[in-house]
Amino acid sequence: MIPTPYLLYLGHSSDAIGIKTSRGLAIFRPEICVGEFRHDDCPLTLGLPRLTIAEGAAAGARTLVLGIANSGGTMGADLVEDALAALDAGMNVAAGLHQRLRDEPRLAARAAELGLQLFDVRDPPADLKVGNGYARAGHRLLTVGTDCSVGKMYATLALTRGLQARGVTADFRATGQTGILIAGGGVPVDAVVADFISGAIEALAPARNDDGWDLIEGQGSLFHPSFAGVSTGLLHGAQPEAIVLCHDPARTAMRGIPGRALPDLAECLDLNLHMARLTSPHVRAVGVCLNTSTFDAAEARALCARTEDRLGLPCTDPIAFGVDPILDELLCLESSARSTIASH
Amino acid sequence: MIPTPYLLYLGHSSDAIGIKTSRGLAIFRPEICVGEFRHDDCPLTLGLPRLTIAEGAAAGARTLVLGIANSGGTMGADLVEDALAALDAGMNVAAGLHQRLRDEPRLAARAAELGLQLFDVRDPPADLKVGNGYARAGHRLLTVGTDCSVGKMYATLALTRGLQARGVTADFRATGQTGILIAGGGVPVDAVVADFISGAIEALAPARNDDGWDLIEGQGSLFHPSFAGVSTGLLHGAQPEAIVLCHDPARTAMRGIPGRALPDLAECLDLNLHMARLTSPHVRAVGVCLNTSTFDAAEARALCARTEDRLGLPCTDPIAFGVDPILDELLCLESSARSTIASH
Numbered sequence: 166m167i168p169t170p171y172l173l174y175l176g177h178s179s180d181a182i183g184i185k186t187s188r189g190l191a192i193f194r195p196e197i198c199v200g201e202f203r204h205d206d207c208p209l210t211l212g213l214p215r216l217t218i219a220e221g222a223a224a225g226a227r228t229l230v231l232g233i234a235n236s237g238g239t240m241g242a243d244l245v246e247d248a249l250a251a252l253d254a255g256m257n258v259a260a261g262l263h264q265r266l267r268d269e270p271r272l273a274a275r276a277a278e279l280g281l282q283l284f285d286v287r288d289p290p291a292d293l294k295v296g297n298g299y300a301r302a303g304h305r306l307l308t309v310g311t312d313c314s315v316g317k318m319y320a321t322l323a324l325t326r327g328l329q330a331r332g333v334t335a336d337f338r339a340t341g342q343t344g345i346l347i348a349g350g351g352v353p354v355d356a357v358v359a360d361f362i363s364g365a366i367e368a369l370a371p372a373r374n375d376d377g378w379d380l381i382e383g384q385g386s387l388f389h390p391s392f393a394g395v396s397t398g399l400l401h402g403a404q405p406e407a408i409v410l411c412h413d414p415a416r417t418a419m420r421g422i423p424g425r426a427l428p429d430l431a432e433c434l435d436l437n438l439h440m441a442r443l444t445s446p447h448v449r450a451v452g453v454c455l456n457t458s459t460f461d462a463a464e465a466r467a468l469c470a471r472t473e474d475r476l477g478l479p480c481t482d483p484i485a486f487g488v489d490p491i492l493d494e495l496l497c498l499e500s501s502a503r504s505t506i507a508s509h
Numbered sequence: 510m511i512p513t514p515y516l517l518y519l520g521h522s523s524d525a526i527g528i529k530t531s532r533g534l535a536i537f538r539p540e541i542c543v544g545e546f547r548h549d550d551c552p553l554t555l556g557l558p559r560l561t562i563a564e565g566a567a568a569g570a571r572t573l574v575l576g577i578a579n580s581g582g583t584m585g586a587d588l589v590e591d592a593l594a595a596l597d598a599g600m601n602v603a604a605g606l607h608q609r610l611r612d613e614p615r616l617a618a619r620a621a622e623l624g625l626q627l628f629d630v631r632d633p634p635a636d637l638k639v640g641n642g643y644a645r646a647g648h649r650l651l652t653v654g655t656d657c658s659v660g661k662m663y664a665t666l667a668l669t670r671g672l673q674a675r676g677v678t679a680d681f682r683a684t685g686q687t688g689i690l691i692a693g694g695g696v697p698v699d700a701v702v703a704d705f706i707s708g709a710i711e712a713l714a715p716a717r718n719d720d721g722w723d724l725i726e727g728q729g730s731l732f733h734p735s736f737a738g739v740s741t742g743l744l745h746g747a748q749p750e751a752i753v754l755c756h757d758p759a760r761t762a763m764r765g766i767p768g769r770a771l772p773d774l775a776e777c778l779d780l781n782l783h784m785a786r787l788t789s790p791h792v793r794a795v796g797v798c799l800n801t802s803t804f805d806a807a808e809a810r811a812l813c814a815r816t817e818d819r820l821g822l823p824c825t826d827p828i829a830f831g832v833d834p835i836l837d838e839l840l841c842l843e844s845s846a847r848s849t850i851a852s853h
Binding site: 295297298299354355356358359360363364387390391392393394395396397398401421422436440443444 | 639640641642643698699700701702703704706707708731732734735736737738739740741742743745765766769780783784787788
């Protein structure tokens with residue numbers, strides 16, 4: 166486990182999407198974030214106190230979280246200098262970059278010298294097994310998407326908290342670096358060796374018999390030409406009883422693939438259900454989550470209503486409007502699934 | 510490139526499936542195999558001269574190929590001893606095991622000391638990019654399967670040689686360790702980090718403008734709960750103009766998953782075509798390859814005929830009966846695809 170609380174790093178970032186890991190922590194785990202560190206040229210803020218490295222350490226921060234994504238996932242010299250300063254101030258350092266902290270010799274040496282830790286949350290766990298797809302006990306929900314970065318993590322967290330608020334045991338199962346830092350654990354599925362994708366997810370959400378739910382963060386999209394393999398293995402490993410489709414109605418092209426249109430929502434749902442049946446024959450869709458942050462409230466409500474009518478499923482923006490309609494559908498589904506099992 | 514010729518290692522193996530890499534080399538590249546090395550308790554043979562390590566070296570072998578698969582892909586002490594003996598005799602050593610040769614300290618040290626090389630063909634290439642799915646020039650065929658280990662590599666090699674025999678430029682593109690040793694290059698797609706599956710295949714079979722074909726070795730199956738993610742990314746990265754479905758009619762359960770039935774052939778073809786259209790909208794199936802090695806010739810011919818009638822596609826056993834019917838279909842397809850393009 167990564168020692169908390171955190172000081173969140175923004176550095177020199179000027180790209181709002183690039184700081185999504187830091188922002189996710191500020192939104193979903195504010196109680197473990199003492200502040201944000203940013204240089205004078207950084208126009209962004211998470212609304213947390215702006216602290217220097219020394220002030221962060223004095224405020225009790227035990228880990229500097231490099232919650233930014235540089236182009237290519239690499240570390241610039243400035244970022245290494247800031248991380249060294251954090252070590253010198255007695256903090257551990259965590260990051261979800263492709264390039265590992267421990268592979269930067271100066272960081273590795275300084276951390277060892279000072280008895281501090283470097284956390285590369287994109288390291289997949291050792292000793293993964295291949296998946297087997299055998300039916301396993303427990304309730305599992307997976308978020309799937311029309312594209313990458315359409316709000317699957319936010320939706321999964323909102324659904325988890327919604328269930329908990331209703332007194333249902335529910336656990337968020339993280340599959341990306343931001344989710345892993347929020348949850349304190351998980352599997353960075355995009356960094357797993359290809360043979361082990363579904364097996365990694367079977368290990369992340371093993372059989373459970375407490376009537377609780379595992380809510381598994383989806384990744385990519387079956388329709389994304391870069392990442393559909395990850396999404397397929399994730400779907401099979403998750404063996405979900407329920408899926409929720411996530412979509413960004415403002416997106417005009419698949420992320421990173423200019424010119425490629427997003428799939429139709431109904432087609433996307435159908436293919437996800439079809440593929441999911443390989444390991445979860447009774448899988449059902451229980452809702453749609455839209456990221457309507459670029460629309461005004463009336464437009465957003467109208468979009469949700471139209472989507473709901475068209476797909477015959479509850480549709481909401483989990484951040485703007487909450488997830489109650491989806492939870493109602495999910496918990497009904499749970500009861501009906503049980504009566505089906507009982508009647509066999 | 511791995512120095513040839515090879516001495517093929519069988520060791521103490523008694524499992525015919527376990528020696529499939531050595532056997533594949535003996536069948537498809539006999540001209541680069543000087544002999545086989547096996548211990549007295551090994552009941553298997555490839556039909557090559559049985560040579561000791563010293564005899565192999567004397568016969569000119571430049572590399573000992575550890576073409577066997579132990580359970581879990583690990584190296585036993587006896588295998589390490591034999592590899593050390595090969596180094597001492599002046600040979601390089603190549604293997605496709607999950608456990609790397611270079612991670613065995615005695616092998617690494619001895620090879621360095623003697624100026625010889627260790628080849629871990631399961632190492633994915635460095636600097637892979639994510640796929641993008643953009644249309645690229647060239648003719649590409651991909652073999653897909655109802656399951657793992659149903660003859661996709663054999664079919665791909667037979668199709669490649671069949672095209673070459675007809676005077677068509679054709680290259681075999683290997684995606685597994687046996688294929689890589691046969692071809693002298695390729696991408697071990699099951700060992701690639703999940704994010705890069707489709708990108709690795711785009712790099713393996715880049716755009717070509719010489720009117721020749723890339724014949725890409727498939728892996729796994731969209732219906733295999735362990736490996737469908739690999740198969741999906743491979744399909745998208747291959748962007749095939751044509752697919753050939755491979756099947757083992759004697760198989761009673763998915764490999765490694767007792768109790769799981771194989772998919773219906775028509776259903777398997779349909780899903781492969783459906784998924785392939787994401788990056789190759791005009792993809793077509795051009796044939797079915799059955800591994801009929803466990804049937805007598807009359808049964809095998811009847812099986813192929815029934816499959817052909819049912820699916821409306823040429824069906825053959827590529828080893829027993831050749832691939833001419835599929836090549837006829839493929840080359841017709843090529844002409845019609847061209848006229849379609851010309852008419853747009």
